Amino acid sequence: MKPYPYDPQLFAARADELARNVRDIASAGWTPATSSNFSQRLDAHHVAITVSGGDKGELTADGIMVVDLEGNAVATERRSSAETLLHTRLYRRFAEVGCVLHTHSQNQTVASRLYAPAGKVRLEGYEMLKAFHGNTTHEAAIELPVLPNSQHMPTLADQVDALLDRQTMWGYLIDGHGLYAWGRDMVEARRHLEAFDFLLGCELELRKLQR
Ligand SMILES: CSC[C@@H](O)[C@@H](O)C(=O)COP(=O)(O)O
Ligand SMILES: [Zn+2]
Numbered sequence: 434m435k436p437y438p439y440d441p442q443l444f445a446a447r448a449d450e451l452a453r454n455v456r457d458i459a460s461a462g463w464t465p466a467t468s469s470n471f472s473q474r475l476d477a478h479h480v481a482i483t484v485s486g487g488d489k490g491e492l493t494a495d496g497i498m499v500v501d502l503e504g505n506a507v508a509t510e511r512r513s514s515a516e517t518l519l520h521t522r523l524y525r526r527f528a529e530v531g532c533v534l535h536t537h538s539q540n541q542t543v544a545s546r547l548y549a550p551a552g553k554v555r556l557e558g559y560e561m562l563k564a565f566h567g568n569t570t571h572e573a574a575i576e577l578p579v580l581p582n583s584q585h586m587p588t589l590a591d592q593v594d595a596l597l598d599r600q601t602m603w604g605y606l607i608d609g610h611g612l613y614a615w616g617r618d619m620v621e622a623r624r625h626l627e628a629f630d631f632l633l634g635c636e637l638e639l640r641k642l643q644r
Pocket of ligand 2: 468469470516535537610611
């Protein structure tokens, strides 16, 4: 019998890559006070994801574990991120999703509060929109949804699924909480995360200047 239902060498490589990228993201100040969680697909049934809690700025491969696509821990007693379901539901829905990143930057959290009543942030006219997979022009517009926060992950995950039934999207905000962004691999997910944060920063700055 195989000791693990996943490839341990692949897990080791992915865990290293994930930890390196997360430390980098944390150095921007986007993961305050042990917040934020991160994952990468291993195969059709398994995901490498951060263990719950802990300073993400100090993350090493040891702070990463494996879950299945229902969010159950695999071959470990450790507790995965409290928000595991928000990751695994994306991997379950889209075979092409390879990486999910969740952060709590100030831009993301402030924008989530400001735009919660509208339920979305409309981003248009920016060259940076080309950072999103499928966009080739600044003349595009993107609607970044803002969901009400909840501690009940199935509720949040159902709301995300309902949005995905209606639109293509690479991320969403949760009110008073932060941003989820994803992509086909780490490079693309980071590009989407950084583009969302930059664009939200621009919108917030414009608001201040226009007062
Ligand atoms: C420290 S508050 C943030 C948490 O409640 C949560 O939103 C979060 O992003 C991190 O939870 P975690 O269980 O470590 O993945
Ligand atoms: Zn969070």
